[in-house]
Amino acid sequence: MVYQNVTFTGRIVQEIDGVCDSNSPIAGLEVAPNFNYSTHPAQAYGSNGLPATNSDGVWTGALIFGSSGDFGSDYESYVGTWTYNIFFGGDGTYSARSLHDQTGSFAYVTVAGPPTGTVTISSPIEIYAFDGSFNPSPTGGDCTQVGFWDAEDKQCLLTADIATSGNTAGIKIGQSIWPAGYSGEGTTQGITIKSVDSQQPATITGNGGGDMSDAGVYLYKTTFPTIHNLVIKDFKVGINSHQTSGTKIIGNTIQDATGYGIYVYDTGTCPNCGSGILINGNTVEDSGNNNGGSSIQVQGFQGDGTCNTTIPYFLNLSEVGQPPGNNPTPVTIVANTVTDAPGWGITLDAAGACVNDNTITGAHSGINVSGPGYSTSQSDNNIISNNVVSSSVNDGIVLTGSGNTIDSNTVTDSQYRSGFKFDYRTQNNIITNNVANNNNEYGF
Structure with missing residues (x-):
């Protein structure tokens, strides 16, 4: 079409x-x-x-x-x-x-056909389904500058590559606005951005500088976006999902992000924090830094304690001017591949989340279940399972928090420190069927 x-x-x-x-x-x-x-x-x-x-x-x-x-x-x-x-x-x-x-x-x-080749931009490609007067946009905002706009399914399908000429985001989905009474659809609710050709994904290239908002894809205070099958490289942040609920980040490749590869953040004190996240099947290479920047970081969310990959619709109370709140719904980080991270491979500052089937190789440190963050409930009741961490400079998996399940993970060849490390504040965790081999200090 x-x-x-x-x-x-x-x-x-x-x-x-x-x-x-x-x-x-x-x-x-x-x-x-x-x-x-x-x-x-x-x-x-x-x-x-x-x-x-x-x-x-x-x-x-x-x-x-x-x-x-x-x-x-x-x-x-x-x-x-x-x-x-x-x-x-x-x-x-x-x-x-x-x-x-x-x-x-x-x-x-x-x-004439859609745009092809490389489109150079000095400001973000802004995508929206409805304009400020709630009229449907026939072009999806700026979508048709770089691809097709499918108004029926609210999809922007990229046919061209994007290159930035300065410090700016590549693509932005901005704050979703609702009609009076919060009825109907928000202006940016439920938008998908993906490549038109799954075998030749579109590439978004930055210059590595700027602020956190100068991301390859920047999601700001919207709901239920999907980012799928893009190559994003040389940005401050590959994908930044800021105070956004129901986010799905699937099958992307992120390279050489200087701050974070994937950064997903919400505010509030859990359980009145964010919910509904799926980070699935992404490849993150050489992204993050050794000053707190992770290849994948999820902060300020509470999941439902499962590893489900389906996020049901829910109302984020921040849409109506209240603390975000959550139902809760799944917060799942699954089947991602992280290589050569200068900092942490995956950082989780959340509760009731799932980190499952990820592979981390050559990171400074592997998985950090951090916190307490906004409250003592942060980093509690998570599932950390079936992950493989190898050749870290320091630790493989570090845990702070209580009531977590650490099951069937493998950590090998940590250069200077331990395979598994448990903070003194941890208690009542279930630790089963894990393997630690050839780590410098301790296995556990």
Whole structure:
């Protein structure tokens, strides 16, 4: 499926008794999704439902080629010029027209195709589904500068690479705003950003400097975003999810982030803190620093004590001006690969979370279940299982907190320190079936 912005400057006129050539263009008519004389299906789409012609009888909007099942695939076959017979359905003014007495005209539509190559930016590509007046955005904000916008599923599918010319975020999903009474959908709620081609993911490249907000992808106070199958390199932070709930970060590659690879942060005192996080199947290379910057860091969240990877919808109370709160829902870090981290591979300052099936190789230290953070409940009741940590400079897995389950992890070849290290504040933890081998100080 392809969204193509087009302007109809052809004769959009009323057809009377089968004749339209001598009639004047008609304003204020809605465009019905009825397009003929094409080998490809198409639909009309405007910024607020069915679009209407302006005072000159001209409509500016988007044309959708294909069906939702093949959105973003085989878009090259749509590039070219197509001829359509465009019919207008009746709005309130023209509802009396019969099925055989509609307006219509022929129009030529040229599909140029989506952006390709590398798009250089000096400010973030900002993505939103609705504008500040809650009208649907036919382009997803800036999405069409770098790819397709699927308005139905709220997906920005990248067809071009992105390079920044200074300290700026690559892509930003900003604060979600709701209509009065917090009804309906938020302006940035539930947006997905991913590569159109899973075999050739889009690359977002920065310059390694700037602030925490100068991330490859910056999520700020929104809900239920998904970041999938991108390559992000040379930013201060690869992906920064700031005070955002329901975040899914799946299958991305992050390289050479100078601060953090993936940084997921919320405020509040648990249990009135954030919830709903999935970090699954990402590769993080050479990211973080030895001054507190981890390859993956999750801070200020409370999960439901499971390793589930499905996040159900819930209302984050921060959306209505209250502390975030949580239901809670899963907070899961699973099946990620971290290599050559200058600092910690994974830092968890959370409760009821799951860190499972991750592989960490060559980090300064492996997994840090840290805290207490916002309250004494931080870093309690987590599941740390089936992780493999090898060749750390210092410790493999360090635990602070109580009521955690440490099960079936393997730590080998810590260069200077221990395999597993337990802080004096830890108590009532379950530690089973773990393996520590060839670590310099202690196994446990």
